[in-house]
Amino acid sequence: MKQVLISLTFLLVILSACNHEQTENNYYFSLSGESDHWKLAGYEIVMLDEEYKAGYGRLSMKGENKHMADFFSFSVYAVVDGAERSLHSGSVSGEADIANQRTGTIESEGENIMQFCEIDQIYMVVSWNDDETEGDQEERIVLYNKDKNGETFLNAE
Secondary structure (H helix, E strand, C coil), rough: CCCHHHHHHHHHHHHHHHHCCCCCCCCCEEEEECCCCEEEEEEEECCCEEEEEEEEEEEEECCCCEECCCCCCEEEEEEEECCCEEEEEEEEEEEEECCCCCEEEEEEEEEEEEHHEEEEEEEEEEEEECCCCCCCCCEEEEEEEHHHHHHEEEECC
């Protein structure tokens, strides 16, 4: 009887160890948006538990096939608890045609990776300086807004 009890206890310990499955959250977003002068299409974000990847977007100046500028940059931010966190950025300096730009990609991993349910907003800031305008120009493209987009099944528990 003692041997059966020891065997059952051992079996119970083994089976209870198998019950500790860890859940992994993976999110994929294809985001787009526009401002007065710019249109962003196909910007992708993949969020895993310990890393994220962002990019592959196409940024186009509305109504322009060619637009020369001395400077162009973009930065993508996520707002978490009221604080901006930079996700991705890129720039071009010197005389360049900025009418159609690819965002390129970036990967990040580590302990400070945010989860989708923490994000209140994702947006891009586009800056450029050309001969047609005075000084640097800047526009904001909102890609995701939790308040505007509402609750989704992605952040339901």
